[in-house]
Amino acid sequence: MADKERKPEVWLRGRLAGVPALLQPVAHALLQAREEINELMTGFPDSLLWEKLAGMASPGFHLQHLAGVLNRLFTYAKGEQLNHEQLNALKAEGIPLSGEYAVDTLIATFNNQVDNCITQLKDADETTLTESRGVGRAQLPSTVIGLYTHAAEHTMRHTGQLLVTVKVLSDRYSGDTESRLIT
Template sequence: MANTNLPEVWLRGPLPQLHPLLQPVAHALLQAREELNELMADFPNELLWNKVAGMASPGFHLQHLTGVLNRLFTYARGEALSEEQLNYLATEGKPTNKIYTVTELVENFNYEVNEAIQQLGTASEANLTDFRGVGRAQLPSTIIGLYTHSAEHTMRHLGQLIVTVGVLKELF
């Protein structure tokens, strides 16, 4: 859970292992992790796949947040997505034989944030503007573009998750 005595992550100082250009990405991902863990701490499994007013379910957001981080950081390494990653993408937010719990989905997200921070720690300023192909169409981006998008996309979906969870808690 987030420590309310601490300022937001971006005001706690730089992470020593990361290049200064990548600090905002890491700070956003760490802030999202703290907020998501606090938000989902007492959320009931029974509401995980509920939708309100056509909004995506909390379960979808949790799967999607994890999957997108994994995919974007794969592209940043210059790798193609594996069959496992493509299968994960195809099942985000859809019923499967696997029954997920809130705890499992949060732990999966936490793991992916840790992996992302580790990868950011190995990034070199020299290649941040190198191009990388994204998706099957190999649309152009840069490594720093992929990292930046991972941060903004994570925060966008966290915001949607906050609203959805808040509404579901009020209704149920």
Template sequence: MAQSKKLEAWQSGPVDGVPALLQPVAHALLQAREEVHTLMEGFPEELLWEQPAGVASVGFHLQHLKGVIERLFTYARGEQLSEEQLSNLRAEGKPADDKAYPVQDLVRNFDRQVDQALEQLRRTDEASLTDFRGVGRAQLPSTVLGLLFHAAEHTMRHVGQLLVTIKVLQRKEQA
């Protein structure tokens, strides 16, 4: 009897309520969430902030995954970043002195951000996708679609980097 291989998010059909043109963004975010859960299962807390060969830590990637989605989706709404978002950006990659960041808390924070992003995708009018959106203080030119697509692409890029960092750390632990 052949084992059935789990389908990737994009192979599972449309995401309910998400406009057709935004399905690739939704699928990438759902795929990222699934891969993060798989990668972080049983990950040892003591390795969370290790930086093998000077690369970004697993903790950084988990914080950044949440943060990049939040920031780019904020710009896609036509808003600027809040002071709290800017503070969180500056804190990425640094364990807080006043509180611990257990692995599962970081994963849950990412999950919540993906859920919020999916809700925003459901509320996004396809007619607005080419609307101008200025990014940051310099108001760098983008569009709603450009920001949403970049959020998905950037998220998947960091999931790949997270995978490599975890593999290096696991190899180091085995040595």
């Protein structure tokens, strides 16, 4: 799609139906990240998913982490603690299960998590946004809106890191994934 044909960024497309006014920026950021990541990862080879540049995180890690962080932060925002499955998923981030993951699988997981987050935002009661929430085993202090805001900020930060990593890997290996020199 040519630049002139591109839609404006999500935050410039207007209000998202059903999302409380104070949570619109969070929903906009999550949906913007989803659009950018889906476009970025189209055609990205599975064989490069776990490649690292200069010892930095691989695209596979970023995709696992993006979905995982959203799941965890939105769990805390509900006033809940992480369950056994979530803790195991956290430990597995950056490690390809059974040796491999496909790009499409990781993208589908991320997209599903964004959908779950948007649903939770739509169900949010704006009067609870300043309520305290404990984070992690240490119950570090935050608030509902603090967790939602951090989820959006953290997602965009990793989206940027993923973009750079994928672009460099794609340019470096443009069709030649057999002779990798980067570790």
